Amino acid sequence: MSDRGIVDTSAVVQAYRGKAGAPTFASPSEALLAYAGAFAEKDLEFIRSAISEETLLELPMVKPCRLLGESEIFSAHSETFKSISSVAFELHSPIEKGSVAIAEGVLKISRSGKEETHPLGIVAETNNGKLKRVSLYFDARHYRLWSDKTIL
């Protein structure tokens, strides 16, 4: 992988905090990084504010892996965060076109005393500055096919 630098997702999410109503992202790249930053900080309130009934989250490592709307996405994140001690995204700068931004990087998770690193790609799509879709694609080599437990 070429040296493309790692983006500070925390700074991006911070820029959108504290504003009334659902955040309107300046670009799909900002939406992607803000979601990643909020996830890394386990910021449920920001995630709740950024999603709507039309928002789709595709996260293959949780069940169900296709979450639609505020209720499903919020409760899935709530459950996921309970099992994680700490989490961090290390993402290269997204590349965007139109309403879609895509980035590559790794997700580092600490839980049950174990450190895990999951290579992944993230796609974020916006509609008029609102978060429409987030899809995460993992290097599935790092998890077992038929593990009875969810990974995240």
Place this chain on the structure above:
Amino acid sequence: MTPSAAFDAFCNAWAKGDSEAIGKLFADNGVFNAPIIAKPAVGRAAVEKQVRVLSHSQKDVSTRVLSSVEKGNIGYFEGAFEAAVIGAGGKIDGSPVRTDFRFLAVVEMENGKIARLTEYFDRRPLYPEERQRAYMLNRRTPYWQKTVDAECLEWSVYNNMHFPVRYSRMPYEDYAALLEDVTLWDVGLERQTQIKGPDALAFFDHLSCRDMSNMAVGDCMYALICHDSGLLMADPVCFRPFEDTIWLSHGNADLTFWARGIAMGSNWRVDVTEPDIAPVQVQGPLAREVLDPITEADLGKLGNYKCVVTKVAGYDAVVSRTGWSGGFGYEVLPFDSTINGPAVWDAIVEAGEPYGLKITGPNWPRAVERGVTDFNYYMGSGINPFEDVASKFVHLDKPVDFVGKAALTKIKEEGVKRHSVGLLIDEEVPRLEWFWDLQDQKGRKGLVRWAAHSFALNKSAAIAVVDINIKKGDRVTIDSPYGTLHAEVTTLPFVKKAS
């Protein structure tokens, strides 16, 4: 070339199975990585080989790019890949097994060539949700946990033991590994009937249709075992590791009970038991490279169908130049396998890592191609050895009496009524779960007893026992659970050259 143009060319070449064209897209040190492969393929030749194996595993391939972004030398492509798996035998409802998934691909270019193509996707939808669950009614081999760890998905039952047969790969991936690299099989369920004592060889000769009197220490010999009515019970490969010891490495039959019963109350000075010996097979052209460094004996001097008592990874074992692949390979039979087998297994896996060793089940497609058969072709299946491809190993004129001799003599005098043939089948075959009836245009009948997709012939192939008058070139129809199949009769083996 831009990342978009490169990815477009990559997808088109993949759909055509043109791995050479894909190789040309990559830089000399280019890297291809995807969750479905064990480790990244580095370098053009490795990329080309890996892509060939994967793309030849599939057909009816289509790739749709749903979103793409690109900047300079880097492009991201989110898309949907769809393909049918070749040789998977179809689903229970008759539909094809498919590999359909969403993916994200990253293409990084360097001087107009692909320096890196990385795919991210969830491979779980490609396989059953979880591995097959077992019941405690059957025994485990010493390697059970090893096969679970290696993502075995499906076990059969063999000699009352769990038999790992299918892992988390497409059939051609395992086939290519067997023919081009090296594979490791848990065949600990291939039990040994041990005949030990001063009369071991003579007693063995009494059990076998084949003349075994010349079997020397260090020999391995293929044997046909019939019961008193002349019907085949087993076709073990037999080892003579010590002067007073014969092992009949048998298929799915209660051979030890049967042989022990014959020995009980007789004058044979033998003890018939099932020792704690659980074989593994290391099969494929690179098998020697894997085993030699961890084996005390010089395997370069071990001839075909020979065995040696030696140490593997420091543990006492017999190593033989035998196997069920129809090609090059070894069997390793650790002493006290329950205790030592797992460590031997681990040592083989470690030694095989540089050679791309894959843990697989025995390869049905290759076996059919080579005319190698097993359970249900032989045991309890109502056929006599004259009807089998190995009929040359029936030695009615051997100097000693043997079990089944009188019955076999009578069968031969009355005329053999069936023989084994190959079938080239027009349609794709589902998994053969039980024998299929067949008949020719004159109503002469037979039974398909083995069937698989032949990757070498690129069509379905089967082995059948048929009326003696059905000959090469005849057309037959087969009643399969998924409808009528049509085939042409041919000779065996389908593929003569071993790997």
